[in-house]
Every structure is written in structure tokens, then in C-alpha cells.
Amino acid sequence: MSIKVVIKESTYFDSVSLMSLSTKANQIEGVEQAVIAMGTEMNKEVLRNVGLITPELEAAKTSDLMIVVKAATDELCESAYVGIEELFTKKGDTKGKSEIKYATIDSAAKSIPEANLAVISVNGAFAAREARKALENDLHVMLFSDNVSIEDEIALKQFAHEKGLLMMGPDCGTAIIGNVALCFGNAVRKGNIGIVGASGTGSQEVSVRIHDFGGGITQLIGTGGRDLSEQVGGIMMLDGMKALDEDEATKVIVLISKPPAPSVEEKVLAQIKNCKKPVVVYFIGGEETAVVAAGGHFAKTTKEAALKAVVLAGANEDELNKRPLNWPLIEEVRAKLTPEQKYIRGLFCGGTLCDEAMYLAMDTYEDVYSNIQKKPEYKLKNLHESIAHTFLDMGDDDFTNGKPHPMIDPSTRIARFLQEAKDPSVGVIVMDFILGFGSHEDPVGVMLPAIIEAKQLAEKEGRHLEILGYVMGTDLDSPKFEDQVQKLMDAGVTIASSSTNAGLLAREFVAKGV
Amino acid sequence: MHIHALSGDAEFLRILASSSFSGNIHSIFERTINLQCDQNDELYTIANDQLDNGPNTLVLDIKRFHETGLEVGDRVLSQGQTLQIGNKIEIAATQAKEWECxxxxxxxxxxxxxVDIAFMKExxxxxxxxxxxxxxxxxxxPFEAEMSNMLLQRSGLLREALAAxxxxxxxxxxxxxxxxxxxxTPSGxxxxxxxxSIVNMPGAPYYLPFHFLEEIATEAKRLTNEISYMMVKKAVCGQVRESVVNLLQALSKGTASELLGALEKVLSIGSSSGTDMALGLVCGLELNREAGGRACLLKS
Incomplete structure (x- = not known):
């Protein structure tokens, strides 16, 4: 191990520059540790404690700047120091782009007058105030934070509406603005379809399916999950529709939401009548009649919403690969399951993906339980125990209170998966694997050991356990979509090509006597 | 180049008015320049219009200093409320608004x-x-980890010793x-x-005797750099920058939103300096709350 020391006599840099230089110096290749600090006695004591002190450093004065580089070899030390010197030289160059951290929205807005959007993710207690400040600075807002009161949400959205700004959120996890995915999102092609979504993974899924069908996105505007509630009144969805209707690049608009409040649904449908562009509506569990009467295009599933959108945007339907269900595969799986293996267990990271699969199951089965069931009699009372067909939204507050979202930390889902795999009444376990910005870097990889263990356990007990996986992502996403799919297939997992197909396949696999 | 001072520390303005300031440029930064005074060896600061008032500070009607051509060592002289730096710039303080800490x-x-302390902490x-x-x-x-440990440990021990x-x-x-x-300005x-700042507030229940503060002020000179030393030395006498005073005023009689705004201003100082100061304020407030009125420093 080698240490290089340079003392810059009577040299002062302001604190912001010093901290920034120090951070960058530690990122230089080959550097094990770099220290850039004033030569005070106390800082020398710290160097002593971590074994970096040298006689040269001992002699440094309080007004001297100490630069210490630790690397594996002398050569690495030297080359790293050249890099650090370059940083010092560049410091004065204000022409280059650099990352600057601002303490307040006001100071950021003043320093970057061309900025027009603020993404806010702070403790819920302060979120409304920060969002208001951003709006006051004429910035559109994407508010990732939750735990914002409904009163604050209404006030913020009304204020934004008056100023002609977008107030996406609170609790808005997905948006694609100007082809840049914010918070959770997938890498999708730029195109002519605009989305306004009140459900994050639902919006992601539709954008991914549009990409798969060869289409592309202009903007994906998130609204936050409560926007279509009675109290909020769909302010953001209505403003989002208006913005996309006025956007020249957008030719088709897609609306996505969990079931809205009836009065809000009426308002949204009424606005469709005034839109100059075709509007596809996917409200989970929604009714076709009212949408069609309003002049909209009804979609029963996310896949149908995407398909209708790309066709309305100019694609030739006959040329599209619609990825129909693989009926021979369904027959094959049915034959492998015993009569007792009649239940679906869905373990989802994405709330809308869970909802979609659950609604598709409810078309056929009565006893469909969930933590997000709207029917009170089928809402799970004990979250730790599944009943009959059970669909769990593991990203819901029920499971994430005090814990990270399963898209980031899958440990809760892994434990539940192993529990379900032991249940002999289970025919199929269906899971989503979400790729893209903000998600786990290898969502399939972390589940694989559990999948292999579950398969072995079932085999030992002489039963077939069908595991159905859906990887939500595009060929542009990271990690590589193909690699994630391949890993699942190698572990004996059946792959669904969409969220809709995942729900349909799971439903059909366990169907008996058909 | 002719520049107007927008505001300034009352004492600094008095010195300028008496034409008795001479010195050299000590250090130059993007937003401030420090001047070393021949008469008392103290540092004085000229700051751009984005900065707040402070002890020994003049706030100028200028955005940045790098176009002024000033260099470390340039001679500084005052004459009739004007500060002349080399032959490069002339600062007129005639219309500067007086500020006193x-x-x-x-x-x-x-x-x-x-409630305010709890809010500040959160x-x-x-x-x-x-x-x-x-x-x-x-x-x-490891350097950062060790430094953090030492800061945490020593600030905790200081608080315990003060309370006792x-x-x-x-x-x-x-x-x-x-x-x-x-x-x-090191975090400590x-x-x-x-x-x-807190213990210097009039009526603060916790009393720090002069000998304690004097010892810190004297010893600090050899322990930290000249710029930071000036800041500590002034704070020992209750002289701190305007944003800190505003925060104390908001604590004293401000509304919740005034407190928030003032706290934000303090937090935006330097890189972590504002946060470090704010944590010092919290420590002082808690010390007063817990030990005020029953403990003061005694020579043991």
C-alpha cells in the first residue's frame, strides 16, 4: 500500500469546493482513500487514528491544505494525484457541466432559471410546503412523498391548476417527461401516445406494452393514487388530459386508474367529449358502456389499452404480434396439477399488476382474496395467511410500513413465496419482476435461490408447482430484459409476456373440469 | 472599477469613516474576499450581494469577484468612507446600510x-x-467515519461537562x-x-463565565485556520452572521413559518457549515432547557 502526501501552503478553498473535491477525489479509479482537508491539529489527529499520518503531514500548518492519497501502488498514487490536480484546475472552470446540490428550492430555481420541473422526495411532513414553494417558482411538480394530507393535496392541485402547472402527486412514483423516466419508470421509445396515470405500475405496464407493440410515448403524466377520489376530484387527471390534448406531438391519450369515484369518473368522461384526440380509458374493473357513450375507447386490460392506443396512433393491427395465450401450454400445466392444487397465489410488487390479475381471476372465481380487495368480505383479515385464491400487493402500506418497497428490497416477498410454495392446495404462484429506473438491479437474481428451493420441495413431495413470472421491462431497460427472462426459464419458471397474460394464464392454469 | 457597498457591519463602517483601515487581501473566494487589517490583525470580509451581513463584513453590489482582477496580497487602504484595493477597485460605503449584530x-x-427545538431537530x-x-x-x-465519530463523541462529552x-x-x-x-470552517x-450564539443571548438561563469563553478564544487561534478563527472569536462575544441572528429572532418571537424560513437560510450556509451551526444551536438550547438555572461552569 502506498500513500502520497501533498501540502499546499496557505491555500484556501471554500467549504463547498473542498467537500466536492474530496468526494470526486475518492471516486478516481485506483484510489482507496483520498483526504483533502485543512491542516489543523484535530484533522491531523484523525489522520493519525486511521493510519494515514506522515512526518510531512505532522508539519502542516492550520492554513495549509493537506492532500492525502492512498492506493495500492506508488504508480496508482501518482496517477490518482494527477487526477486530483486536474480537479483543482477544473474548479475555476464554470463552463463545464457539474452536479450542484442546492439546499432549497428557491436557490435552485434562482440558479437554474431554465428549469421547469421539480421532483420532490422529502419526509411527508414537509412535502406540501416544498411542493408549494416549487409551484410558487413556476415549476411543475412531481411529488414522490406520501403521507401528505388530503387537504394539502387539494390545495396544491388547485394552486397548480390556477397557475397552469402540473402537480403530479403526492405519492406519484412514475412519470416520463421529455423521454426521461422519473422515479420508477422504464426506458421506452419516444412516440405519439400520451399517458395520464393514477396508478404507477399500471402506467409503467401500458408504456412497456406500447413499446413492445412498436409505439412510443410523448409524456407519461402521473397524478398520484388519490387524484380520482371524491375529495380531490381528478384535478390532475383533467389537467393532464388538457395538457396532452394541447400537445402537438401527442396523437392519442391513454387514461389509467384504479376504479375512480363515480362523480369523478363522470367528470373525466365528460372531458373526453371535449378532447380533440382519441382517448383510451383503462379504469380497472370499469364499465364499457359509459366510456363508449362518452366517445372514449374502452380497454378491459393494460394490454388492450396499449394495443388500442398504438392502432389509433397509426399502427396496422394485422402486422402486430399480439402475443396470444399459449393454449397448449395451459393444457400441459393443467395436466400436471392434482385436483387439490386449485388455487392461485399472486405475490406482486406492482399494485396495478396485482389488481389486474385479481380482477381477471374474479371473472371466473368467487373466492378471490386480497389485501387490496374492494369487496369487504374478500379482504384479507390476516395478511400473513392466504385463503383460496389470494393476490397480495406487497408494495402496499400493509407490507411496506417501516420497510423498503419490494421493488427495492425483495426479502419480504421471498419469505412469503417460500410459505406459499409449501401449501399443497396451491396450483400456481404468479409474480412480477419489475425492471427499470429505481428498481432492484437484479430482481430475478435475488428470487432465484428461493425459486429453486421451492421447486425442489414440491418435487420431493411428489407434486408439480407451477411458477409463473412476468418480467416488466423493455429491450432498452437495465438489467437486460432477455437475461432476466432467461434466468427464470432456466429455473423452470413459465414466462408471461404481459401483465394481462400473467393474470389470464394463472386463471386458466388452475381451472378444473374445462 | 467602482462598487457600492449595500450594507455593512456598523463597526467596520466606523473604521472606514475614520480613514484608519489599511491591510492586504488575505484570501479570495467566489463570493467573498478577506482582508487582513494592519491595525488589529483581524480579518474583514467583503461579500457579494447574495450573502448576508456579518461581523466585520461589507456586502457589496456585485455578483462575483473573479472579474475584478484582485489578487492575494493586493494592498487595501481606506479614505473617506471609501475602500481602495490596489488600483483595481474602489468601494464606496457612503450609502451602506448599517447592520449591528x-x-x-x-x-x-x-x-x-x-416544540421549536423538536421541530428544528427533525x-x-x-x-x-x-x-x-x-x-x-x-x-x-475511514477518515470520514473516524472524523464523524470524534465530532459526535466530543460534542456529546462537551454537552455533558457543561451540564455538570x-x-x-x-x-x-x-x-x-x-x-x-x-x-x-471545520465542523467543530x-x-x-x-x-x-445561544449562551450569549440576553437572559439565557445557562451561564458561561467569561474565563471559559476567553480560554476558547485564545486557544482557538493555534488550533484552526485564520478565517475560521475569526468566526469563532467573534461568536465567543455573541457576534454572528445575520442569518443566525434571524433564526434566533424567529425562535424568540417568530411564527412557525418564520422559524422554518430562517432555519433554511442557516442550513444553506457553506457545505455542511449551516447544518453544523444549527446543531450547535440545538445543543445550546437543550443545554439551557436541561441545565439552565441550576448549573453554570465552576473552576473545579
Whole structure:
């Protein structure tokens, strides 16, 4: 191990520059540790404690700047120091782009007058105030934070509406603005379809399916999950529709939401009548009649919403690969399951993906339980125990209170998966694997050991356990979509090509006597 | 180049008016320039229009200094309320608004203060900058980890010693913080500035005797750099920058939103300096709340 020391006599840099230089110096290749600090006695004591002190450093004065580089070899030390010197030289160059951290929205807005959007993710207690400040600075807002009161949400959205700004959120996890995915999102092609979504993974899924069908996105505007509630009144969805209707690049608009409040649904449908562009509506569990009467295009599933959108945007339907269900595969799986293996267990990271699969199951089965069931009699009372067909939204507050979202930390889902795999009444376990910005870097990889263990356990007990996986992502996403799919297939997992197909396949696999 | 001073420390303005300032440029930064005075060896600051008032400071009607061509060592002379730096710039202080650091009385409503302290702590926990007194959950280097440990340990011990009225121990722990930490003004110095601001508030229940403060001021000179030393030395006498005074005023009689705004301004100082100062303020407030009225420093 080698240490290089340079003392810059009577040299002062302001604190912001010093901290920034120090951070960058530690990122230089080959550097094990770099220290850039004033030569005070106390800082020398710290160097002593971590074994970096040298006689040269001992002699440094309080007004001297100490630069210490630790690397594996002398050569690495030297080359790293050249890099650090370059940083010092560049410091004065204000022409280059650099990352600057601002303490307040006001100071950021003043320093970057061309900025027009603020993404806010702070403790819920302060979120409304920060969002208001951003709006006051004429910035559109994407508010990732939750735990914002409904009163604050209404006030913020009304204020934004008056100023002609977008107030996406609170609790808005997905948006694609100007082809840049914010918070959770997938890498999708730029195109002519605009989305306004009140459900994050639902919006992601539709954008991914549009990409798969060869289409592309202009903007994906998130609204936050409560926007279509009675109290909020769909302010953001209505403003989002208006913005996309006025956007020249957008030719088709897609609306996505969990079931809205009836009065809000009426308002949204009424606005469709005034839109100059075709509007596809996917409200989970929604009714076709009212949408069609309003002049909209009804979609029963996310896949149908995407398909209708790309066709309305100019694609030739006959040329599209619609990825129909693989009926021979369904027959094959049915034959492998015993009569007792009649239940679906869905373990989802994405709330809308869970909802979609659950609604598709409810078309056929009565006893469909969930933590997000709207029917009170089928809402799970004990979250730790599944009943009959059970669909769990593991990203819901029920499971994430005090814990990270399963898209980031899958440990809760892994434990539940192993529990379900032991249940002999289970025919199929269906899971989503979400790729893209903000998600786990290898969502399939972390589940694989559990999948292999579950398969072995079932085999030992002489039963077939069908595991159905859906990887939500595009060929542009990271990690590589193909690699994630391949890993699942190698572990004996059946792959669904969409969220809709995942729900349909799971439903059909366990169907008996058909 | 002719520049107007917008505002300035009353004492600095008086010195300029008496044409008795001479010195050299000590250090140059993007937003400030420090001048070393021949007469008293103190540092004086000329600052751009984005900065607040402070002890020994003139705020100028200028955005940045790099176009002025000034260099370290340039001679500085005052003449009739004008500060002449080399033949490069002339600063007219005739219309400068006088500012004097006056700390407000210590908050009288203990219940409100309790809520305000809790709010400040929570806000700093969320918005404060890590790397100094606020520990980074994942320090990037062993040096940073060790420095954070030492800052945390020494500030805790200082508070305990102060609360117990153990003067000599308290001096040692306080001096152990001087010059400790990253940045131009080390975090330990910034923390002490916050702490001294509180104990200097008129009516503060916790009393720090002069000998304690004097010892810190004297010893700090050899323990930290000249720029930071000036800041500590002034804070020992209750002289701190305007944004800190505004925060103390908001604590004393401001509304919740005034407190928030003032706290944000403090947090935006330097890199982690504002956070370090704010944590010093919190420490001082808690010390007053817990030990005020029953403990003061005694020579043991």
C-alpha cells in the first residue's frame, strides 16, 4: 500500500469546493482513500487514528491544505494525484457541466432559471410546503412523498391548476417527461401516445406494452393514487388530459386508474367529449358502456389499452404480434396439477399488476382474496395467511410500513413465496419482476435461490408447482430484459409476456373440469 | 472599477469613516474576499450581494469577484468612507446600510421553545447536510467515519461537562472540537459558533463565565485556520452572521413559518457549515432547557 502526501501552503478553498473535491477525489479509479482537508491539529489527529499520518503531514500548518492519497501502488498514487490536480484546475472552470446540490428550492430555481420541473422526495411532513414553494417558482411538480394530507393535496392541485402547472402527486412514483423516466419508470421509445396515470405500475405496464407493440410515448403524466377520489376530484387527471390534448406531438391519450369515484369518473368522461384526440380509458374493473357513450375507447386490460392506443396512433393491427395465450401450454400445466392444487397465489410488487390479475381471476372465481380487495368480505383479515385464491400487493402500506418497497428490497416477498410454495392446495404462484429506473438491479437474481428451493420441495413431495413470472421491462431497460427472462426459464419458471397474460394464464392454469 | 457597498457591519463602517483601515487581501473566494487589517490583525470580509451581513463584513453590489482582477496580497487602504484595493477597485460605503449584530432575548415561552427545538431537530435530520456534525449513514472513507465519530463523541462529552458544570473538562472538549472536521470552517468550529450564539443571548438561563469563553478564544487561534478563527472569536462575544441572528429572532418571537424560513437560510450556509451551526444551536438550547438555572461552569 502506498500513500502520497501533498501540502499546499496557505491555500484556501471554500467549504463547498473542498467537500466536492474530496468526494470526486475518492471516486478516481485506483484510489482507496483520498483526504483533502485543512491542516489543523484535530484533522491531523484523525489522520493519525486511521493510519494515514506522515512526518510531512505532522508539519502542516492550520492554513495549509493537506492532500492525502492512498492506493495500492506508488504508480496508482501518482496517477490518482494527477487526477486530483486536474480537479483543482477544473474548479475555476464554470463552463463545464457539474452536479450542484442546492439546499432549497428557491436557490435552485434562482440558479437554474431554465428549469421547469421539480421532483420532490422529502419526509411527508414537509412535502406540501416544498411542493408549494416549487409551484410558487413556476415549476411543475412531481411529488414522490406520501403521507401528505388530503387537504394539502387539494390545495396544491388547485394552486397548480390556477397557475397552469402540473402537480403530479403526492405519492406519484412514475412519470416520463421529455423521454426521461422519473422515479420508477422504464426506458421506452419516444412516440405519439400520451399517458395520464393514477396508478404507477399500471402506467409503467401500458408504456412497456406500447413499446413492445412498436409505439412510443410523448409524456407519461402521473397524478398520484388519490387524484380520482371524491375529495380531490381528478384535478390532475383533467389537467393532464388538457395538457396532452394541447400537445402537438401527442396523437392519442391513454387514461389509467384504479376504479375512480363515480362523480369523478363522470367528470373525466365528460372531458373526453371535449378532447380533440382519441382517448383510451383503462379504469380497472370499469364499465364499457359509459366510456363508449362518452366517445372514449374502452380497454378491459393494460394490454388492450396499449394495443388500442398504438392502432389509433397509426399502427396496422394485422402486422402486430399480439402475443396470444399459449393454449397448449395451459393444457400441459393443467395436466400436471392434482385436483387439490386449485388455487392461485399472486405475490406482486406492482399494485396495478396485482389488481389486474385479481380482477381477471374474479371473472371466473368467487373466492378471490386480497389485501387490496374492494369487496369487504374478500379482504384479507390476516395478511400473513392466504385463503383460496389470494393476490397480495406487497408494495402496499400493509407490507411496506417501516420497510423498503419490494421493488427495492425483495426479502419480504421471498419469505412469503417460500410459505406459499409449501401449501399443497396451491396450483400456481404468479409474480412480477419489475425492471427499470429505481428498481432492484437484479430482481430475478435475488428470487432465484428461493425459486429453486421451492421447486425442489414440491418435487420431493411428489407434486408439480407451477411458477409463473412476468418480467416488466423493455429491450432498452437495465438489467437486460432477455437475461432476466432467461434466468427464470432456466429455473423452470413459465414466462408471461404481459401483465394481462400473467393474470389470464394463472386463471386458466388452475381451472378444473374445462 | 467602482462598487457600492449595500450594507455593512456598523463597526467596520466606523473604521472606514475614520480613514484608519489599511491591510492586504488575505484570501479570495467566489463570493467573498478577506482582508487582513494592519491595525488589529483581524480579518474583514467583503461579500457579494447574495450573502448576508456579518461581523466585520461589507456586502457589496456585485455578483462575483473573479472579474475584478484582485489578487492575494493586493494592498487595501481606506479614505473617506471609501475602500481602495490596489488600483483595481474602489468601494464606496457612503450609502451602506448599517447592520449591528444584536442577539434577541432568550425565548421566554418554554413550551413553545420545546416544540421549536423538536421541530428544528427533525428538520435538520431530514434536510441537514451530512459529512460534518450530522453523520453520514455510509461514510465514504475511514477518515470520514473516524472524523464523524470524534465530532459526535466530543460534542456529546462537551454537552455533558457543561451540564455538570465541569469547567476544565468542558474547555478540553470544546478545544477538541476546534479545527476538527471538513471544510474551510471545520465542523467543530461551526458547531461551537452555534452553541456560543445561544449562551450569549440576553437572559439565557445557562451561564458561561467569561474565563471559559476567553480560554476558547485564545486557544482557538493555534488550533484552526485564520478565517475560521475569526468566526469563532467573534461568536465567543455573541457576534454572528445575520442569518443566525434571524433564526434566533424567529425562535424568540417568530411564527412557525418564520422559524422554518430562517432555519433554511442557516442550513444553506457553506457545505455542511449551516447544518453544523444549527446543531450547535440545538445543543445550546437543550443545554439551557436541561441545565439552565441550576448549573453554570465552576473552576473545579
Amino acid at each position: 444584536t442577539l434577541p432575548p432568550y425565548p421566554s415561552n418554554i413550551e413553545i421553545l420545546k 428538520y435538520i435530520a431530514v434536510h441537514g447536510k451530512c459529512g460534518g456534525m450530522k453523520r453520514n449513514s455510509r461514510p465514504s472513507t 458544570g465541569k469547567s476544565e473538562e468542558a474547555v478540553q472538549y470544546a478545544l477538541g472540537l476546534v479545527g476538527l472536521g471538513p471544510g474551510l 468550529d461551526d458547531f461551537l459558533v452555534g452553541l456560543f
